[in-house]
Amino acid sequence: MDEDLLREISEKYLLPFFSGATVENSISSTQSDRVTAFLDPQTIAFKVHKSDRYRLLFRRDQPFAQKADTAREARVIEAFVSLLGRMSSELHGPLKEDLLSTFQRRVVAEASTEPGESDNLLKLIDQMALWASRLYEGAPITSAIAIDPSVQGVKSLPLSSIASEDFFAVLSNGMDSMLTLSRHLNLTGHIVLDSSPSDSGFCPWRYTAIAKWTSIGKGRIAVVLNRLGEILILRDGQLLFARRGGNWHFLTHTPVLRQMAVPKAEEIRQAIYETALDASFARTGACIGVIASGRGHLVEDVIAEPDRLETLQSNKSKALAKIIGGRKFQELDRTLRQELVAIDGATVLNHRGEIVSVGAILKLRGGSTNGG
Numbered sequence: 199m200d201e202d203l204l205r206e207i208s209e210k211y212l213l214p215f216f217s218g219a220t221v222e223n224s225i226s227s228t229q230s231d232r233v234t235a236f237l238d239p240q241t242i243a244f245k246v247h248k249s250d251r252y253r254l255l256f257r258r259d260q261p262f263a264q265k266a267d268t269a270r271e272a273r274v275i276e277a278f279v280s281l282l283g284r285m286s287s288e289l290h291g292p293l294k295e296d297l298l299s300t301f302q303r304r305v306v307a308e309a310s311t312e313p314g315e316s317d318n319l320l321k322l323i324d325q326m327a328l329w330a331s332r333l334y335e336g337a338p339i340t341s342a343i344a345i346d347p348s349v350q351g352v353k354s355l356p357l358s359s360i361a362s363e364d365f366f367a368v369l370s371n372g373m374d375s376m377l378t379l380s381r382h383l384n385l386t387g388h389i390v391l392d393s394s395p396s397d398s399g400f401c402p403w404r405y406t407a408i409a410k411w412t413s414i415g416k417g418r419i420a421v422v423l424n425r426l427g428e429i430l431i432l433r434d435g436q437l438l439f440a441r442r443g444g445n446w447h448f449l450t451h452t453p454v455l456r457q458m459a460v461p462k463a464e465e466i467r468q469a470i471y472e473t474a475l476d477a478s479f480a481r482t483g484a485c486i487g488v489i490a491s492g493r494g495h496l497v498e499d500v501i502a503e504p505d506r507l508e509t510l511q512s513n514k515s516k517a518l519a520k521i522i523g524g525r526k527f528q529e530l531d532r533t534l535r536q537e538l539v540a541i542d543g544a545t546v547l548n549h550r551g552e553i554v555s556v557g558a559i560l561k562l563r564g565g566s567t568n569g570g
Contacts, residue, residue, distance in 0.1 A: 199246040199286050204254060207289075211301050212278050215448040216271060218260060224252040234276050236262070244275050246282045260457050262450075268434040269400070269450050277308035302446045303327075306439045309448075310419060310431050318345065318383050322421050323429065325361050327441075330427040332367075338427065339367045342376035342408055344389075344420040351384025360385060372422050374407045381417075398472060400451040401430075401437035402479035403532040409435050426481070437475070460490045466551040469528035473535045482540035487560075491549040501546060505558040518556050526551035 201224055208221045227245055231253065234244045239261040243253040256275060263270035281304055282289075288297055303323055307316040322343055329339040343357075357379055360366050369388060370376045378386045391407035401409040405422060412418040413435030422430040431439040437449050451471070458467045470486055477484035489497065497506065504512040507519045518538070527535065528551045539545045541557035548554055 199250060199282065199289075201250075201252050201254070203289065204246060204282070207282065207298065207301075208254060208256075208278075211298060211305070212256070212275070214302075214445055215274055215305075216258065216450075217447075219256060219258040222255040222257050224254050227251055227253040233279055234272060236272070242272060242275055244279055246279055246286060261453050263453050267450075267452050269436055269438055269448070269452070271448065271450055274305065274309045274448050277305050281305060281308060306431060306441075306446055310433055310438055312417060315347075315381070315417075318381065319419060319421070319431075321357065321383060322379075323431075325357065326421055326423040326429045329367055329423055330429065334364065334368055338425045340370075340372035340423060340425050341367060342370045342372045342420055342422045344376050344378050344408070344411065344418060345381065345383070346378050346386060346415060347381040347417040348415055349378065349380055349386045351380030351382065351386045353384055355385040357383040357385070372424055373404050376408060376411075376420065397532070398468060399435055400449070400472070401432060401435075401475065403472070403476050403536065404479065405430065405432065405437070406532075408432055409437065424479075428479075460488050461547075461549040461551065462491075463528075463549075463551070466526075466528050466547070466549075469535065469551070470547075472532060473539055476532060476536040477539050480536055480540070482536070484536075484539035485544040486539060487544050487546045489546065489548045489554065494548060497546075497554060500560050501555050501558050502561065505543070505555045507553060507555060514557065515555075522553055527553055 205221060213219055213221065225243065227250060229248050233246070233248060234242060237243050237255070240258055242256045242262065244256060245253045262272065281301070285297055288294070304316070304320065307320040307323060311319050322345065326341065329341060332339060374391045375389065376391070377388055380386050389411070391411060397406045397410065399406050399409050408420045408422060409432050412420050412432050418433070420432045422432065424430070429441040430437055436451060440447050440449065454471055455464065455467050461467060470488070473486065474484060503509050504515060507515050507522070510516050510519060522530070527547050538556050543557035543559055545556050546554040546558055
């Protein structure tokens with residue numbers, strides 16, 4: 199494939215999956231080079247055809263996920279390259295823009311499934327996208343539909359037939375109930391899941407029950423449509439992709455935890471990361487700060503005394519101290535953590551996970567007076 203064309207497509211359709219990534223200058227390549235390969239933990243080289251004499255460099259300051267991780271960037275790039283290879287001849291014709299307009303969803307389906315299974319997931323994604331543009335009795339449609347390849351479905355009830363019926367759109371709530379289909383998208387049943395928001399996991403807590411279900415059986419995939427019209431793809435107990443604001447995003451989890459310098463305890467870092475996910479998908483926002491070991495004396499300079507829980511000087515500090523009950527951040531239920539960080543201001547922890555303040559107005563330097 200022509201290098202300029204690959205760069206153009208990569209910048210428009212690959213980069214949006216990843217925050218902070220860039221497509222950099224190419225390097226020379228031979229036919230013996232792999233189509234996609236790690237050059238170092240932060241750089242992936244890729245090309246479309248083995249015969250291409252160059253490879254573009256995909257780079258990010260944050261290290262990429264390792265091979266053992268389910269949510270790894272290399273898998274997305276491999277799907278991207280594979281799809282381009284199959285459609286490269288058509289990209290030089292008049293249908294180029296038409297083909298690329300729906301390209302990202304194909305990358306999502308290819309990167310989320312085993313070889314040969316992407317078409318079925320693509321049909322399910324398209325069904326959710328259709329429902330996202332519609333209302334049921336004046337309200338947005340929420341739904342969760344999963345594919346379980348180990349179960350036989352009813353051949354007379356394929357998704358293509360029953361999805362056109364209005365009733366089918368409201369048979370699950372998208373959080374703790376869902377419809378299930380076979381590998382061939384025939385209806386297999388309906389499941390009510392045990393919702394346990396306190397469970398840890400790399401997905402928003404509202405969807406932990408569905409995520410847990412995908413982790414139990416091989417090849418299980420769930421697609422969720424929430425009330426905001428967002429589409430989520432879950433597999434192996436994790437949130438892999440999310441379509442938000444009309445754009446697809448890839449969620450890579452483990453590299454974020456590795457990059458966090460403080461706190462050193464992984465349990466606390468994971469609790470912070472999970473809460474950031476929860477706040478994002480609850481649309482509440484969050485500001486979480488961590489005081490490094492040996493820097494506790496700076497608390498008085500940054501956080502006003504009435505905002506510090508230990509002082510018990512305000513109704514807020516007294517009420518929150520009672521609710522938290524001396525527990526560390528990582529020991530709290532995920533629901534409570536998300537509600538705490540939703541309070542306007544900053545949630546500040548020390549390096550052990552002890553909660554210093556919630557909803558604090560910080561004393562800022564550099565000309566500003568105060569802020570969250």
